[in-house]
Amino acid sequence: MTSQRVHFYQVGSFAVGNRLLDEDERTVQAHSDRTNSIDSGHRACQGCGEALGARYALDAAMRATNGQIVAVNATGCLEVFSTPYPETSWRIPWLHSLFGNAPAVATGVAAALRAKGQKDVRVVAQAGDGGTVDIGFGCLSGMFERNDDVLFICYDNEGYMNTGVQRSAATPPAARTATTEAVGPEPGNTFGQGKDLPRIAMAHNIPYVATATVADLHDLERKVERAMEFRGARYLHILVPCPLGWGSASAETILIARLAQESGMFPVFEAEHGVVTSVSHIRRPVPVEQYLSRQRRFAHLFGANPRPDIVAHLQSMAEENIARYGLLQPEMERSS
Amino acid sequence: MFQVRIHGRGGQGVVTAAEILSVAAFDEGRHAQAFPSFGSERTGAPVVSFCRFDDRVIRTREPVMEPDAVIIQDVTLIHQVDLFSGLSPDGYVLINTSNSFSDLGFGDFFDQYHTERLMTCPATDIALEHLGRPLPNAALLGGFAALTGEIAWDSIDKAVREHFAGPVGERNAAAVRAAFDYVASKVKEVARASTN
Amino acid sequence: MLRQIEGSKAIAETVALCRPEVVCAYPISPQTHIIEAVGAMVKAGTLAPCEFINVESEFAAMSVAIGASATGARAYTATASQGLLFMMEAVYNAAGLGLPIVMTLANRAIGAPINIWNDHSDAMAVRDSGWIQLFAETNQEASDLHVQAFRLAEELSVPVMVCVDGFILTHAVEGVDLLDQSFVDSFLPPYEPRQMLDTKAPVSIGAMVGPEAFEEVRYLAHLRQLDALERIPEIAREFFESTGRESGGLVRPYRTEDAETVVVAMGSVLGTIKDAVDARRDLGERVGVLGVTSFRPFPSDAVRDALAHARQVVVIEKAFSIGAGGVLSTDIAIAIHHEQTLLRTVVAGLGGRAITQRSLEKVLDHASRDELAALTFLDLDQGAVDRERARMHATRRSGPSAENLLRDRSAVSPRAHA
Ligand SMILES: Cc1ncc(C[n+]2csc(CCOP(=O)(O)OP(=O)(O)O)c2C)c(N)n1
Numbered sequence A: 001m002t003s004q005r006v007h008f009y010q011v012g013s014f015a016v017g018n019r020l021l022d023e024d025e026r027t028v029q030a031h032s033d034r035t036n037s038i039d040s041g042h043r044a045c046q047g048c049g050e051a052l053g054a055r056y057a058l059d060a061a062m063r064a065t066n067g068q069i070v071a072v073n074a075t076g077c078l079e080v081f082s083t084p085y086p087e088t089s090w091r092i093p094w095l096h097s098l099f100g101n102a103p104a105v106a107t108g109v110a111a112a113l114r115a116k117g118q119k120d121v122r123v124v125a126q127a128g129d130g131g132t133v134d135i136g137f138g139c140l141s142g143m144f145e146r147n148d149d150v151l152f153i154c155y156d157n158e159g160y161m162n163t164g165v166q167r168s169a170a171t172p173p174a175a176r177t178a179t180t181e182a183v184g185p186e187p188g189n190t191f192g193q194g195k196d197l198p199r200i201a202m203a204h205n206i207p208y209v210a211t212a213t214v215a216d217l218h219d220l221e222r223k224v225e226r227a228m229e230f231r232g233a234r235y236l237h238i239l240v241p242c243p244l245g246w247g248s249a250s251a252e253t254i255l256i257a258r259l260a261q262e263s264g265m266f267p268v269f270e271a272e273h274g275v276v277t278s279v280s281h282i283r284r285p286v287p288v289e290q291y292l293s294r295q296r297r298f299a300h301l302f303g304a305n306p307r308p309d310i311v312a313h314l315q316s317m318a319e320e321n322i323a324r325y326g327l328l329q330p331e332m333e334r335s336s
Numbered sequence B: 001m002f003q004v005r006i007h008g009r010g011g012q013g014v015v016t017a018a019e020i021l022s023v024a025a026f027d028e029g030r031h032a033q034a035f036p037s038f039g040s041e042r043t044g045a046p047v048v049s050f051c052r053f054d055d056r057v058i059r060t061r062e063p064v065m066e067p068d069a070v071i072i073q074d075v076t077l078i079h080q081v082d083l084f085s086g087l088s089p090d091g092y093v094l095i096n097t098s099n100s101f102s103d104l105g106f107g108d109f110f111d112q113y114h115t116e117r118l119m120t121c122p123a124t125d126i127a128l129e130h131l132g133r134p135l136p137n138a139a140l141l142g143g144f145a146a147l148t149g150e151i152a153w154d155s156i157d158k159a160v161r162e163h164f165a166g167p168v169g170e171r172n173a174a175a176v177r178a179a180f181d182y183v184a185s186k187v188k189e190v191a192r193a194s195t196n
Numbered sequence C: 001m002l003r004q005i006e007g008s009k010a011i012a013e014t015v016a017l018c019r020p021e022v023v024c025a026y027p028i029s030p031q032t033h034i035i036e037a038v039g040a041m042v043k044a045g046t047l048a049p050c051e052f053i054n055v056e057s058e059f060a061a062m063s064v065a066i067g068a069s070a071t072g073a074r075a076y077t078a079t080a081s082q083g084l085l086f087m088m089e090a091v092y093n094a095a096g097l098g099l100p101i102v103m104t105l106a107n108r109a110i111g112a113p114i115n116i117w118n119d120h121s122d123a124m125a126v127r128d129s130g131w132i133q134l135f136a137e138t139n140q141e142a143s144d145l146h147v148q149a150f151r152l153a154e155e156l157s158v159p160v161m162v163c164v165d166g167f168i169l170t171h172a173v174e175g176v177d178l179l180d181q182s183f184v185d186s187f188l189p190p191y192e193p194r195q196m197l198d199t200k201a202p203v204s205i206g207a208m209v210g211p212e213a214f215e216e217v218r219y220l221a222h223l224r225q226l227d228a229l230e231r232i233p234e235i236a237r238e239f240f241e242s243t244g245r246e247s248g249g250l251v252r253p254y255r256t257e258d259a260e261t262v263v264v265a266m267g268s269v270l271g272t273i274k275d276a277v278d279a280r281r282d283l284g285e286r287v288g289v290l291g292v293t294s295f296r297p298f299p300s301d302a303v304r305d306a307l308a309h310a311r312q313v314v315v316i317e318k319a320f321s322i323g324a325g326g327v328l329s330t331d332i333a334i335a336i337h338h339e340q341t342l343l344r345t346v347v348a349g350l351g352g353r354a355i356t357q358r359s360l361e362k363v364l365d366h367a368s369r370d371e372l373a374a375l376t377f378l379d380l381d382q383g384a385v386d387r388e389r390a391r392m393h394a395t396r397r398s399g400p401s402a403e404n405l406l407r408d409r410s411a412v413s414p415r416a417h418a
């Protein structure tokens, strides 16, 4: 299977010409009868990638299950901005328990549904990167290992945004956060740390693991739908830029997500039973600098006292990704 | 004790404004306390901050419920949030808008108040001119100094330069001065009109 | 130096003056500004040598502190609310092992319903853990207490929690006179551990203890807290002699000498209560305040002495034991144990509800006329509660109560809190 089933039309803004596709190839979001699982009126920042990612993912899951979804949410931005006093944006059954226990709570929901014989109702658990790779990791690994019938979605904005942008184990090296300030000889987050959760998930041999970004709506929705074809533990890791925490323009969320993928900083792929089955190839390779320089969290690498050494280090990490997953188009690999 | 409540939206520097005001009062040798309304608001959501200063030690920890002055950083909050609750008829109001106070559609709400204490100031325009960014908070403090006379302009100036170091401090200080002059001249205008 | 500074920053700078060697951090509002500021100092190299570790959970934060402390390092962390509960098992463990860790608790309510605002439920949830718990009234005291806390902890080999009202203190910008390094260095000698992982003198720490000695181990911990009852006022006095500041100690009486009614409370609300008491004094009422600074160990004798002449004691608490009543009140009742004194509990400020002087004066007014019930909830919207009870009575599927109450309250006073 290829992740670029649809060859869409590109304009300078990277927008996708949905109108030009056949009706049945259009995205869930393109249909006026989409479910609006997370409805308008929530309080996310302008250009919040997480709000966008959740909207795409859950509406796709709703379509894949005929509207039979129960969602469990960890504490974090998504939880806070979607349930503003005294309202809620959720039009699906939704439960927030704690920051660190969403995978286990979801297991409980799945178990109850099984006990009641409700096979058609499916469970989606969702958390930020902090709730996934850090505090929720123990419960998540347990849920994977038991192969519980839960789709777990991580909205990765590479930091603890809800509490004011602190470092998580998903924060990239050199990024400034409130607990990795851009001061001292090695400004920002430390190199050589951090977790690659998609690969850790694969090591659990669960039926389905995939990564995606909010830049490619078709790919994201397709992966949600694919995930719903499996029973057992599934993991979807979505890169969701955060204008507030990354110091990026609200209007550039999609562009930045695309640059993350096209630079090799964020590999987009899917795997079944621990084996990679497809990758999204880089169509227009860009140096990491183009991705980094649009974000204030990397501002200390540029400007008056530039740090080309650190940029080069990040570039080499991107190249490792490119090599590991074979991210370049085969014809490009030939020509380069 | 003089108590100020500042209303604005997340991202406009509402909390910073209260902090700077408290530092200015502190620099004048007074006791001062500034604190936010403690929400988990995102960018753009209504937020409130408070500042009180006094010649005596301040012990209270209650939010400012009966302000002597209200500063409104975002005019779109009018009719959305209860901005003037607890404001005494002797109180001051400073609103960030290029409209005049009487154009804001308050009806007879302020009939009992002193007209020369109700002012608007185009702080966003001033900020755009001096900072190049629509951050009205520092400028409004200059306006506040002119309107109330409770804090000297140069204390605000000093506190702003302390808070924003370097050229950003310079530019904010220029915005403070411009807003101070603007409001001071408006206050004079009103005073002249009422003595005529 | 006296500075107009945010409470969290003042605490962070004071912690840095204490030269911690290992600081572990996990973000949670309203504690974040403290650890962020410490982290920035370590990153910039101004606090050195010090390891600043961004851990993956509070459980790890306290566990890292345990490992560091057992290896002879001065260890510090900070948390609040959910974070304290998440580290609970390690909190008990640190005390059980007798490791002198200092932790700032930026007091915050506990969910569900999730709430980031201030009350004392988190501190009360660990009151039996064996930690010393000191409550700060102002940011000046919050800062000063940290120096005293390290001294106390290391002298007695008991961990100390400095409780600071979340947001109300942590996010308030006010004047704080920060200590200087030479004073702190003289007041707080280097950490000399009683037990330590040392290759030159290997010991086993944390072995299982069965019925034959467990009670003795626990009783010993109790005795160490009783030692703290002696040392806390001594350390505070010594601190006062050098700085002229009355930070710390066991209890702090205010206008209690001839008071018929004494209000007892902990933390930052004492300031507002003092204003209310002054106002009632002006009306001729004989009222006073007793601030409890040391909640664990609980200073029963000092409390009894301070309340000996009061006819009525009104305990204002930012927490309560659901299904029972006041928590601090229970300790006060045991301390005063006499039937003649009227003991009243007022639960106030839960989940950050503002405690206003006006409401406090109303309480004092009722108290002066002996009209205060044994247990009341300040500014409770009884109507909203009654309506939800009625809904629950009327339908089985009445839905989540927290959400129903929110909708009910916001319908009555739209956007009152916006
Ligand atoms: C046990 C516990 N510790 C800390 C917190 C505070 N907390 C709430 S959300 C959050 C950060 C969330 O980060 P992430 O999971 O990445 O989600 P994001 O807000 O970035 O979307 C933290 C630290 C908490 N609620 N519970």
Ligand code: SF4
Residues within 6 Å of the ligand: A043, A044, A045, A046, A047, A048, A049, A050, A051, A077, A078, A081, A157, A161, A162, A241, A242, A243, A244, A245, B042
């Ligand atoms: S802080 Fe970031 S993740 Fe949170 S709502 Fe704002 S943009 Fe979204």
Ligand SMILES: [Mg+2]
Residues within 6 Å of the ligand: A128, A129, A130, A155, A156, A157, A158, A159, A160, A161
């Ligand atoms: Mg995150």
